[in-house]
Amino acid sequence: MADKVVGVLGGGQLGRMLAAAASLLNIKLVILDVGENGPAKQVLAPTSPQHSHIDGSFTDPARIRELATKVDVLTVEIEHVDADALAQVDGCDIHPSPNTIKLIQDKLAQKQHLQSRGCPISDFIPVDSTVQSIHAAAKELGLPLMLKSRTLAYDGRGNFVLRELSQTQDALAALGNRPLYAEKWVPFTHEIAVMVVRSTSGEVRAYPVVETVHKENVCHLVFAPLRTRDATLSRRAQTIAEDAVKTFEGAGVFGVEMFLMDDGGLYITKSPHGRTTRATTPSRRAKHLNTRTTSAQFCLFHSGSTALKVPSCAMLNIIGLSSSMAEVNALSAVALTVPGASVHLYGKAECRKGRKMGHITIVAPSDAELRTRLRVLLSALPSSPL
Numbered sequence: 001m002a003d004k005v006v007g008v009l010g011g012g013q014l015g016r017m018l019a020a021a022a023s024l025l026n027i028k029l030v031i032l033d034v035g036e037n038g039p040a041k042q043v044l045a046p047t048s049p050q051h052s053h054i055d056g057s058f059t060d061p062a063r064i065r066e067l068a069t070k071v072d073v074l075t076v077e078i079e080h081v082d083a084d085a086l087a088q089v090d091g092c093d094i095h096p097s098p099n100t101i102k103l104i105q106d107k108l109a110q111k112q113h114l115q116s117r118g119c120p121i122s123d124f125i126p127v128d129s130t131v132q133s134i135h136a137a138a139k140e141l142g143l144p145l146m147l148k149s150r151t152l153a154y155d156g157r158g159n160f161v162l163r164e165l166s167q168t169q170d171a172l173a174a175l176g177n178r179p180l181y182a183e184k185w186v187p188f189t190h191e192i193a194v195m196v197v198r199s200t201s202g203e204v205r206a207y208p209v210v211e212t213v214h215k216e217n218v219c220h221l222v223f224a225p226l227r228t229r230d231a232t233l234s235r236r237a238q239t240i241a242e243d244a245v246k247t248f249e250g251a252g253v254f255g256v257e258m259f260l261m262d263d264g265g266l267y268i269t270k271s272p273h274g275r276t277t278r279a280t281t282p283s284r285r286a287k288h289l290n291t292r293t294t295s296a297q298f299c300l301f302h303s304g305s306t307a308l309k310v311p312s313c314a315m316l317n318i319i320g321l322s323s324s325m326a327e328v329n330a331l332s333a334v335a336l337t338v339p340g341a342s343v344h345l346y347g348k349a350e351c352r353k354g355r356k357m358g359h360i361t362i363v364a365p366s367d368a369e370l371r372t373r374l375r376v377l378l379s380a381l382p383s384s385p386l
Protein backbone atom coordinates (compact mmCIF):
# COMPACT_ATOMS: atom_id res chain seq x y z
CA MET A 1 0.00 0.00 0.00
CA ALA A 2 2.86 2.40 0.80
CA ASP A 3 6.31 2.45 -0.70
CA LYS A 4 7.92 4.00 2.38
CA VAL A 5 9.76 1.97 5.00
CA VAL A 6 9.01 3.19 8.52
CA GLY A 7 11.58 2.98 11.34
CA VAL A 8 10.16 2.77 14.85
CA LEU A 9 12.10 3.71 17.98
CA GLY A 10 10.84 1.28 20.59
CA GLY A 11 9.48 -2.24 20.28
CA GLY A 12 7.08 -2.58 23.19
CA GLN A 13 3.32 -3.06 23.19
CA LEU A 14 2.50 0.04 21.18
CA GLY A 15 5.13 -1.01 18.64
CA ARG A 16 3.44 -4.40 18.51
CA MET A 17 0.11 -2.73 17.71
CA LEU A 18 1.84 -0.63 15.05
CA ALA A 19 3.39 -3.78 13.63
CA ALA A 20 0.02 -5.53 13.44
CA ALA A 21 -1.55 -2.51 11.71
CA ALA A 22 1.45 -2.22 9.37
CA SER A 23 1.20 -5.82 8.21
CA LEU A 24 -2.48 -5.32 7.27
CA LEU A 25 -1.55 -2.28 5.19
CA ASN A 26 1.59 -3.93 3.76
CA ILE A 27 3.83 -1.23 5.22
CA LYS A 28 7.39 -2.33 6.08
CA LEU A 29 8.60 -1.52 9.59
CA VAL A 30 12.10 -1.72 11.08
CA ILE A 31 12.16 -1.77 14.88
CA LEU A 32 14.92 -0.44 17.13
CA ASP A 33 14.90 -1.88 20.64
CA VAL A 34 17.09 -3.99 22.91
CA GLY A 35 16.85 -7.73 22.28
CA GLU A 36 15.81 -9.90 19.37
CA ASN A 37 12.37 -10.88 20.53
CA GLY A 38 10.47 -8.03 22.19
CA PRO A 39 6.70 -7.53 21.79
CA ALA A 40 6.91 -5.75 18.39
CA LYS A 41 9.68 -7.85 16.84
CA GLN A 42 7.80 -11.06 17.73
CA VAL A 43 5.01 -10.23 15.33
CA LEU A 44 7.07 -8.75 12.52
CA ALA A 45 9.71 -10.71 10.64
CA PRO A 46 12.38 -8.61 8.87
CA THR A 47 11.33 -8.24 5.23
CA SER A 48 14.90 -8.33 3.87
CA PRO A 49 18.50 -8.18 5.21
CA GLN A 50 18.36 -4.45 4.54
CA HIS A 51 15.25 -4.20 6.68
CA SER A 52 16.42 -6.31 9.61
CA HIS A 53 15.47 -5.01 13.04
CA ILE A 54 18.16 -3.47 15.22
CA ASP A 55 19.19 -4.87 18.59
CA GLY A 56 20.01 -1.69 20.51
CA SER A 57 18.64 1.06 22.66
CA PHE A 58 16.34 3.80 21.37
CA THR A 59 18.45 6.14 23.51
CA ASP A 60 21.69 5.23 21.68
CA PRO A 61 22.58 7.87 19.02
CA ALA A 62 24.65 5.39 16.95
CA ARG A 63 21.78 2.89 16.75
CA ILE A 64 19.31 5.71 15.88
CA ARG A 65 21.61 6.77 13.01
CA GLU A 66 21.85 3.13 11.88
CA LEU A 67 18.04 2.86 11.86
CA ALA A 68 17.81 6.05 9.80
CA THR A 69 19.98 4.48 7.07
CA LYS A 70 17.46 1.64 6.63
CA VAL A 71 14.19 3.61 6.42
CA ASP A 72 12.41 6.56 4.78
CA VAL A 73 10.44 7.77 7.81
CA LEU A 74 11.22 7.62 11.53
CA THR A 75 8.66 7.55 14.31
CA VAL A 76 8.45 6.55 17.96
CA GLU A 77 6.22 4.25 19.95
CA ILE A 78 7.50 5.62 23.27
CA GLU A 79 8.49 9.19 24.08
CA HIS A 80 11.57 8.35 26.18
CA VAL A 81 13.96 8.25 23.20
CA ASP A 82 17.07 10.35 22.53
CA ALA A 83 15.31 13.34 20.94
CA ASP A 84 18.58 15.27 20.43
CA ALA A 85 20.04 12.36 18.44
CA LEU A 86 16.82 12.20 16.40
CA ALA A 87 17.07 15.93 15.66
CA GLN A 88 20.50 15.37 14.10
CA VAL A 89 19.35 12.62 11.74
CA ASP A 90 19.66 13.51 8.05
CA GLY A 91 17.85 12.06 5.05
CA CYS A 92 14.72 10.87 6.83
CA ASP A 93 11.38 12.42 7.69
CA ILE A 94 10.66 12.29 11.41
CA HIS A 95 7.13 12.38 12.88
CA PRO A 96 6.23 13.82 15.27
CA SER A 97 9.12 16.30 15.15
CA PRO A 98 12.04 15.80 17.57
CA ASN A 99 11.06 19.16 19.15
CA THR A 100 7.62 17.76 19.95
CA ILE A 101 9.08 14.56 21.38
CA LYS A 102 11.48 16.57 23.55
CA LEU A 103 8.67 18.78 24.81
CA ILE A 104 6.44 15.81 25.62
CA GLN A 105 9.27 14.08 27.53
CA ASP A 106 9.21 16.81 30.18
CA LYS A 107 5.75 17.03 31.79
CA LEU A 108 6.50 20.47 33.27
CA ALA A 109 7.74 21.90 29.94
CA GLN A 110 4.68 20.36 28.25
CA LYS A 111 2.32 22.04 30.72
CA GLN A 112 4.11 25.39 30.39
CA HIS A 113 3.91 25.09 26.59
CA LEU A 114 0.17 24.31 26.59
CA GLN A 115 -0.58 27.04 29.13
CA SER A 116 1.33 29.64 27.10
CA ARG A 117 -0.82 28.68 24.07
CA GLY A 118 -4.03 29.31 26.01
CA CYS A 119 -4.96 25.65 26.65
CA PRO A 120 -6.89 24.98 29.90
CA ILE A 121 -4.40 23.66 32.47
CA SER A 122 -4.90 23.47 36.23
CA ASP A 123 -2.38 25.14 38.56
CA PHE A 124 1.14 23.77 38.73
CA ILE A 125 4.58 25.05 39.76
CA PRO A 126 8.17 23.84 39.40
CA VAL A 127 9.71 22.51 42.62
CA ASP A 128 13.24 21.55 43.62
CA SER A 129 13.83 18.17 45.19
CA THR A 130 14.11 19.69 48.66
CA VAL A 131 11.86 19.74 51.72
CA GLN A 132 11.74 23.56 51.71
CA SER A 133 10.70 23.79 48.08
CA ILE A 134 7.97 21.16 48.47
CA HIS A 135 6.65 22.88 51.61
CA ALA A 136 6.55 26.19 49.74
CA ALA A 137 4.59 24.49 46.91
CA ALA A 138 2.15 22.99 49.42
CA LYS A 139 1.65 26.44 50.94
CA GLU A 140 0.87 27.89 47.52
CA LEU A 141 -1.25 25.07 46.04
CA GLY A 142 -2.60 23.46 49.23
CA LEU A 143 -2.87 19.82 50.37
CA PRO A 144 -3.23 17.19 49.08
CA LEU A 145 -0.51 18.12 46.61
CA MET A 146 0.30 16.02 43.55
CA LEU A 147 4.09 15.75 43.21
CA LYS A 148 5.22 14.51 39.84
CA SER A 149 8.44 13.52 38.21
CA ARG A 150 9.00 15.71 35.15
CA THR A 151 10.59 12.90 33.14
CA LEU A 152 10.41 9.13 32.57
CA ALA A 153 6.97 8.85 34.18
CA TYR A 154 4.34 6.33 33.14
CA ASP A 155 1.37 4.55 34.73
CA GLY A 156 1.52 6.96 37.65
CA ARG A 157 4.96 5.68 38.59
CA GLY A 158 6.39 9.19 38.84
CA ASN A 159 3.51 10.48 41.00
CA PHE A 160 3.29 10.96 44.78
CA VAL A 161 0.19 12.28 46.54
CA LEU A 162 1.41 14.40 49.44
CA ARG A 163 -1.49 14.42 51.91
CA GLU A 164 0.47 15.85 54.85
CA LEU A 165 3.74 17.75 55.09
CA SER A 166 5.12 14.95 57.28
CA GLN A 167 5.23 12.75 54.13
CA THR A 168 7.74 15.01 52.37
CA GLN A 169 10.78 12.82 53.04
CA ASP A 170 8.83 9.76 51.84
CA ALA A 171 7.95 11.64 48.66
CA LEU A 172 11.57 12.57 48.03
CA ALA A 173 12.63 8.97 48.66
CA ALA A 174 9.93 7.63 46.32
CA LEU A 175 10.62 10.04 43.49
CA GLY A 176 14.40 9.71 43.87
CA ASN A 177 16.65 12.28 42.31
CA ARG A 178 14.36 12.98 39.38
CA PRO A 179 13.47 16.58 38.51
CA LEU A 180 10.03 17.34 39.98
CA TYR A 181 7.11 19.71 39.74
CA ALA A 182 3.89 20.05 41.73
CA GLU A 183 0.26 20.14 40.61
CA LYS A 184 -2.71 21.42 42.54
CA TRP A 185 -4.99 18.55 43.51
CA VAL A 186 -7.88 18.43 41.01
CA PRO A 187 -11.20 17.13 42.44
CA PHE A 188 -12.44 15.88 39.07
CA THR A 189 -15.63 13.85 38.63
CA HIS A 190 -14.46 11.90 35.56
CA GLU A 191 -11.38 11.43 33.41
CA ILE A 192 -11.76 11.59 29.66
CA ALA A 193 -9.37 11.35 26.73
CA VAL A 194 -9.40 12.29 23.08
CA MET A 195 -7.16 10.81 20.42
CA VAL A 196 -6.27 13.29 17.71
CA VAL A 197 -4.73 12.43 14.35
CA ARG A 198 -2.59 14.98 12.58
CA SER A 199 -1.46 14.41 9.01
CA THR A 200 1.81 15.64 7.52
CA SER A 201 -0.17 18.35 5.77
CA GLY A 202 -1.24 19.62 9.21
CA GLU A 203 -4.87 18.51 9.09
CA VAL A 204 -6.07 17.74 12.63
CA ARG A 205 -9.05 15.54 13.43
CA ALA A 206 -10.33 14.19 16.75
CA TYR A 207 -11.62 10.69 17.43
CA PRO A 208 -14.72 10.26 19.62
CA VAL A 209 -14.18 11.16 23.28
CA VAL A 210 -13.62 8.23 25.63
CA GLU A 211 -14.00 7.90 29.38
CA THR A 212 -10.98 6.45 31.17
CA VAL A 213 -11.18 4.79 34.57
CA HIS A 214 -8.01 4.87 36.65
CA LYS A 215 -7.25 3.04 39.84
CA GLU A 216 -4.14 3.92 41.84
CA ASN A 217 -2.97 6.17 38.99
CA VAL A 218 -3.19 3.36 36.41
CA CYS A 219 -5.72 3.27 33.57
CA HIS A 220 -7.81 0.10 33.92
CA LEU A 221 -10.81 0.70 31.69
CA VAL A 222 -11.79 2.85 28.72
CA PHE A 223 -15.37 3.36 27.46
CA ALA A 224 -16.48 4.78 24.13
CA PRO A 225 -18.46 6.70 23.17
CA LEU A 226 -18.70 9.08 26.12
CA ARG A 227 -22.12 8.96 27.78
CA THR A 228 -23.16 12.27 29.29
CA ARG A 229 -26.21 14.48 29.74
CA ASP A 230 -24.12 17.49 28.69
CA ALA A 231 -24.80 17.88 24.97
CA THR A 232 -21.81 20.20 24.53
CA LEU A 233 -19.21 18.11 26.34
CA SER A 234 -17.91 15.88 23.54
CA ARG A 235 -17.48 18.70 21.07
CA ARG A 236 -15.86 20.96 23.71
CA ALA A 237 -13.38 18.21 24.64
CA GLN A 238 -12.59 17.49 20.97
CA THR A 239 -11.97 21.18 20.28
CA ILE A 240 -9.67 21.49 23.31
CA ALA A 241 -7.77 18.38 22.18
CA GLU A 242 -7.49 19.53 18.55
CA ASP A 243 -6.30 22.98 19.65
CA ALA A 244 -3.69 21.40 21.93
CA VAL A 245 -2.38 19.13 19.17
CA LYS A 246 -2.18 22.06 16.75
CA THR A 247 0.43 23.62 19.06
CA PHE A 248 2.83 20.70 18.43
CA GLU A 249 4.91 20.12 15.30
CA GLY A 250 4.72 17.02 13.15
CA ALA A 251 2.28 14.29 12.23
CA GLY A 252 1.03 11.46 14.37
CA VAL A 253 -1.71 10.24 16.66
CA PHE A 254 -1.76 12.11 19.96
CA GLY A 255 -3.75 11.32 23.08
CA VAL A 256 -4.98 14.28 25.11
CA GLU A 257 -6.11 13.38 28.62
CA MET A 258 -8.49 15.63 30.56
CA PHE A 259 -10.18 16.04 33.91
CA LEU A 260 -13.92 16.75 33.87
CA MET A 261 -15.07 18.96 36.73
CA ASP A 262 -18.41 19.05 38.52
CA ASP A 263 -19.42 22.26 36.73
CA GLY A 264 -18.62 20.76 33.30
CA GLY A 265 -15.22 22.50 33.10
CA LEU A 266 -12.29 20.66 31.52
CA TYR A 267 -8.57 20.73 32.26
CA ILE A 268 -5.93 19.08 30.11
CA THR A 269 -3.82 16.78 32.25
CA LYS A 270 -1.40 15.87 29.49
CA SER A 271 -0.93 15.05 25.84
CA PRO A 272 1.29 12.07 25.23
CA HIS A 273 0.62 9.07 22.99
CA GLY A 274 -2.43 7.12 24.04
CA ARG A 275 -4.61 4.12 24.04
CA THR A 276 -6.57 2.30 21.41
CA THR A 277 -9.97 0.68 21.54
CA ARG A 278 -9.71 -0.72 18.01
CA ALA A 279 -13.27 0.29 17.38
CA THR A 280 -12.72 3.05 14.87
CA THR A 281 -12.18 2.99 11.14
CA PRO A 282 -9.34 2.49 10.38
CA SER A 283 -7.62 1.56 13.63
CA ARG A 284 -5.70 4.32 15.38
CA ARG A 285 -2.42 2.49 14.97
CA ALA A 286 -3.00 2.16 11.24
CA LYS A 287 -3.70 5.84 11.13
CA HIS A 288 -0.55 6.58 13.13
CA LEU A 289 1.45 4.78 10.46
CA ASN A 290 -0.34 6.41 7.61
CA THR A 291 0.16 9.91 8.93
CA ARG A 292 3.84 9.15 9.06
CA THR A 293 4.28 8.20 5.44
CA THR A 294 5.15 11.22 3.39
CA SER A 295 2.90 11.10 0.36
CA ALA A 296 0.43 13.94 0.87
CA GLN A 297 -2.24 12.11 -1.09
CA PHE A 298 -1.84 9.04 1.06
CA CYS A 299 -2.11 11.05 4.24
CA LEU A 300 -5.07 13.00 3.06
CA PHE A 301 -6.90 9.82 2.29
CA HIS A 302 -6.13 8.34 5.66
CA SER A 303 -6.96 11.32 7.81
CA GLY A 304 -10.54 10.51 6.80
CA SER A 305 -13.13 8.93 9.05
CA THR A 306 -12.56 8.84 12.79
CA ALA A 307 -16.06 7.50 13.47
CA LEU A 308 -16.75 4.58 15.78
CA LYS A 309 -17.50 1.30 14.03
CA VAL A 310 -19.82 0.05 16.76
CA PRO A 311 -22.49 1.57 19.03
CA SER A 312 -20.67 0.79 22.28
CA CYS A 313 -17.20 -0.47 23.22
CA ALA A 314 -14.76 -0.78 26.09
CA MET A 315 -11.14 -1.70 26.69
CA LEU A 316 -10.00 -3.50 29.83
CA ASN A 317 -6.28 -3.49 30.53
CA ILE A 318 -4.84 -6.83 31.63
CA ILE A 319 -2.60 -5.81 34.52
CA GLY A 320 -0.24 -8.31 36.13
CA LEU A 321 -1.24 -9.44 39.63
CA SER A 322 1.98 -11.30 40.48
CA SER A 323 5.01 -12.81 38.77
CA SER A 324 2.80 -15.60 37.47
CA MET A 325 1.20 -15.60 34.01
CA ALA A 326 -1.58 -17.83 35.36
CA GLU A 327 -4.00 -14.97 36.10
CA VAL A 328 -3.33 -13.34 32.71
CA ASN A 329 -4.02 -16.59 30.93
CA ALA A 330 -7.13 -17.25 33.04
CA LEU A 331 -8.63 -13.82 32.24
CA SER A 332 -7.80 -14.26 28.56
CA ALA A 333 -9.55 -17.64 28.58
CA VAL A 334 -12.67 -16.07 30.10
CA ALA A 335 -12.57 -13.31 27.46
CA LEU A 336 -12.61 -15.90 24.68
CA THR A 337 -16.06 -16.97 25.92
CA VAL A 338 -17.51 -13.43 25.86
CA PRO A 339 -19.27 -12.31 22.66
CA GLY A 340 -17.65 -9.23 21.13
CA ALA A 341 -14.45 -9.58 23.20
CA SER A 342 -10.97 -9.74 21.63
CA VAL A 343 -7.79 -10.52 23.53
CA HIS A 344 -4.59 -8.62 22.78
CA LEU A 345 -1.60 -10.04 24.65
CA TYR A 346 1.69 -8.14 24.46
CA GLY A 347 4.10 -11.10 24.52
CA LYS A 348 6.12 -9.78 27.46
CA ALA A 349 8.60 -12.33 28.73
CA GLU A 350 7.79 -11.79 32.41
CA CYS A 351 4.72 -10.88 34.37
CA ARG A 352 4.97 -8.49 37.33
CA LYS A 353 2.43 -6.99 39.69
CA GLY A 354 1.14 -3.79 38.10
CA ARG A 355 2.68 -4.49 34.65
CA LYS A 356 0.44 -4.06 31.61
CA MET A 357 0.41 -7.49 29.99
CA GLY A 358 -2.32 -6.96 27.42
CA HIS A 359 -5.81 -5.64 26.97
CA ILE A 360 -9.24 -6.91 26.07
CA THR A 361 -11.57 -4.98 23.79
CA ILE A 362 -15.31 -5.56 23.95
CA VAL A 363 -17.80 -4.32 21.38
CA ALA A 364 -21.59 -4.48 21.69
CA PRO A 365 -24.79 -3.31 20.00
CA SER A 366 -25.80 -1.23 23.07
CA ASP A 367 -24.38 0.10 26.36
CA ALA A 368 -26.57 -2.30 28.32
CA GLU A 369 -25.22 -5.29 26.39
CA LEU A 370 -21.68 -3.96 26.76
CA ARG A 371 -22.06 -3.80 30.55
CA THR A 372 -23.42 -7.36 30.60
CA ARG A 373 -20.42 -8.62 28.62
CA LEU A 374 -17.94 -6.58 30.66
CA ARG A 375 -19.39 -7.87 33.92
CA VAL A 376 -18.31 -11.40 33.02
CA LEU A 377 -14.71 -10.18 32.76
CA LEU A 378 -14.82 -8.01 35.86
CA SER A 379 -16.17 -10.88 37.93
CA ALA A 380 -13.08 -12.88 36.94
CA LEU A 381 -10.83 -10.21 38.56
CA PRO A 382 -9.98 -10.25 42.30
CA SER A 383 -11.17 -6.63 42.62
CA SER A 384 -13.20 -4.56 40.19
CA PRO A 385 -11.78 -1.24 38.94
CA LEU A 386 -15.35 0.15 38.88
Ligand code: ATP
Pocket: 146, 148, 153, 154, 155, 156, 157, 158, 159, 183, 184, 185, 186, 187, 191, 214, 217, 218, 219, 269, 270
Ligand atom coordinates in the same frame (compact mmCIF):
# COMPACT_ATOMS: atom_id res chain seq x y z
P1 ATP B 1 -0.04 7.32 32.20
O1 ATP B 1 1.25 6.70 31.80
O2 ATP B 1 -1.12 6.30 32.51
O3 ATP B 1 -0.56 8.33 31.21
P2 ATP B 1 1.30 9.10 34.16
O4 ATP B 1 2.35 8.35 34.88
O5 ATP B 1 1.74 10.04 33.09
O6 ATP B 1 0.17 8.09 33.61
P3 ATP B 1 -0.61 11.05 35.14
O7 ATP B 1 -1.43 10.88 33.92
O8 ATP B 1 0.05 12.34 35.38
O9 ATP B 1 0.48 9.86 35.27
O10 ATP B 1 -1.51 10.70 36.40
C1 ATP B 1 -2.09 9.42 36.53
C2 ATP B 1 -3.43 9.56 37.26
O11 ATP B 1 -3.25 10.19 38.54
C3 ATP B 1 -4.43 10.45 36.53
O12 ATP B 1 -5.07 9.75 35.50
C4 ATP B 1 -5.35 10.81 37.69
O13 ATP B 1 -6.20 9.72 38.04
C5 ATP B 1 -4.37 11.03 38.84
N1 ATP B 1 -3.92 12.46 38.89
C6 ATP B 1 -2.90 12.98 38.17
N2 ATP B 1 -2.74 14.31 38.43
C7 ATP B 1 -3.68 14.64 39.33
C8 ATP B 1 -4.05 15.86 39.99
N3 ATP B 1 -3.39 17.00 39.78
N4 ATP B 1 -5.10 15.80 40.87
C9 ATP B 1 -5.77 14.65 41.09
N5 ATP B 1 -5.47 13.47 40.52
C10 ATP B 1 -4.45 13.44 39.65
